[in-house]
Amino acid sequence: MVNLKCNRELPIGMQQIYRVTNKLKRAGQYNIQTQTNVQILIYEFSIQQMN
Incomplete structure (x- = not known):
């Protein structure tokens, strides 16, 4: 399984999702x-960012 990189340029919500996932x-x-x-969280978060 790939480790998700916590990219500083990502929105805070996405950074938190990645941190929890890695833990x-x-x-x-x-x-x-x-x-x-x-994946559902990331999808929902992406939709929120577009609105």
Whole structure:
């Protein structure tokens, strides 16, 4: 699994999503359900940014 880079140019919300995701991966708690939830969060966040 690729580690998501926390890019400083990303909006704060996205940075937080990446940080939490990486913490879960290190703790071995990152599974398909988590991945799906993260993808939904990123999708919803992207839509908010467009409005």
